Amino acid sequence: MKxxxxxxxxxxxxxxxxxxxxxxxxxxxxxxxxxxxxxxxETSFTDFNCRVVVLNQDQSEKEIYGDxxxxxxxxxxxxxxxxxxxxxxxLLGVKFMKNFTxxxxxxxxxxxxxxxDVIIIHLTDKGVEY
Numbered sequence: 001m002k003x004x005x006x007x008x009x010x011x012x013x014x015x016x017x018x019x020x021x022x023x024x025x026x027x028x029x030x031x032x033x034x035x036x037x038x039x040x041x042e043t044s045f046t047d048f049n050c051r052v053v054v055l056n057q058d059q060s061e062k063e064i065y066g067d068x069x070x071x072x073x074x075x076x077x078x079x080x081x082x083x084x085x086x087x088x089x090x091l092l093g094v095k096f097m098k099n100f101t102x103x104x105x106x107x108x109x110x111x112x113x114x115x116x117d118v119i120i121i122h123l124t125d126k127g128v129e130y
Contacts, residue, residue: 022104023094023121024059029110031117033085038078038120039094041070048100052079052121055091065092070123078118086119094121102126 027034037052052065065086066079086092094106105127109120 017098020095022096023106024055025092025106025108027086027088027090027092027119029088029117029119031088031110031112033087033117034110034119035085035116036078036080036118037065037086037092038076038118039068039070040076040120040122041073042122042124043102043104044073044125045100045102046070046072049097050123051095053093053095054086055093057091059091059093061093080116092119094123 039050039052041048047070049067049069051067054062054065056062065081065084068077068079070077103126105124107122107124109122111118111120
């Protein structure tokens with residue numbers, strides 16, 4: 001029993017600590033729903049993690065959609081939650097690790113592929129316009 005309790009405490013200690021949502025947006029693509037979220041690093045920053053969360057209407061966190069690891073500029077990571085689609089009109093947020101204090105900009109792209117639809121979140125350096 002002591003080993004299980006110790007293991008649980010150690011697991012909680014190494015879990016990543018994410019800050020509040022720095023990026024929030026409403027899904028407004030042409031499709032009714034989306035199967036996947038992809039995050040693309042177009043910043044000058046390397047080796048960082050982020051988390052995409054589904055938000056309630058009051059902007060509180062409803063649930064975690066997925067964690068993403070971005071290594072270098074041009075890198076992308078995607079997540080598909082089996083059986084869970086993101087409906088058009090849903091609020092999404094992007095959180096970063098608490099030690100990642102840089103300010104970022106973003107833009108969202110929607111892709112329609114034959115068997116699935118994707119929300120692509122492009123992270124950019126602050127002040128970069130697209």
